[in-house]
Amino acid sequence: MYETLLIPTDGSEESRAAIDHGIALAERLEATVHALSIVPEGPHGAMKRDELRAEPQEEAREANRLVESAAEDGGVDVTSEVREGVPQEAILEYAGEIGADMIVLGTVGRTGLDHVLLGSVAEEIVRNSSVPVVTVQPAE
Numbered sequence: 001m002y003e004t005l006l007i008p009t010d011g012s013e014e015s016r017a018a019i020d021h022g023i024a025l026a027e028r029l030e031a032t033v034h035a036l037s038i039v040p041e042g043p044h045g046a047m048k049r050d051e052l053r054a055e056p057q058e059e060a061r062e063a064n065r066l067v068e069s070a071a072e073d074g075g076v077d078v079t080s081e082v083r084e085g086v087p088q089e090a091i092l093e094y095a096g097e098i099g100a101d102m103i104v105l106g107t108v109g110r111t112g113l114d115h116v117l118l119g120s121v122a123e124e125i126v127r128n129s130s131v132p133v134v135t136v137q138p139a140e
Contacts, residue, residue, distance in 0.1 A: 005033050005101065005103075006098065010087075021134065025134070032078070035079070061082060068080060088124035096130075
């Protein structure tokens with residue numbers, strides 16, 4: 001029933017709980033995981049100051065490596081992809097492309113003005129996804 005799980009990640013501390021839950025689900029369901037990182041584009045794609053030190057594509061690849069490492073530790077097959085675009089749109093588009101059966105993502109990533117301007121990526125995905133979405137609160 002659930003053979004393909006999509007775990008979008010931004011590499012934030014908050015996303016790690018979602019990665020752990022997604023990999024645990026994949027282990028139990030014997031599912032394949034697709035890790036996805038989005039490099040935001042457009043005027044609201046500005047990164048926080050502390051993120052300006054690294055190239056956005058490299059940061060996205062590093063975020064995916066967190067999923068890859070967890071999948072490897074759990075014996076789960078994983079594929080990684082980096083895309084550019086509006087995060088919620090790119091995530092839903094990619095989910096359709098790969099035939100995802102479920103999306104597992106964290107509920108918090110962006111903060112401050114970025115969150116106010118962009119709204120909640122998780123909320124948009126929950127509202128617009130055609131497949132089940134598991135949202136995971138960050139670990140405390």
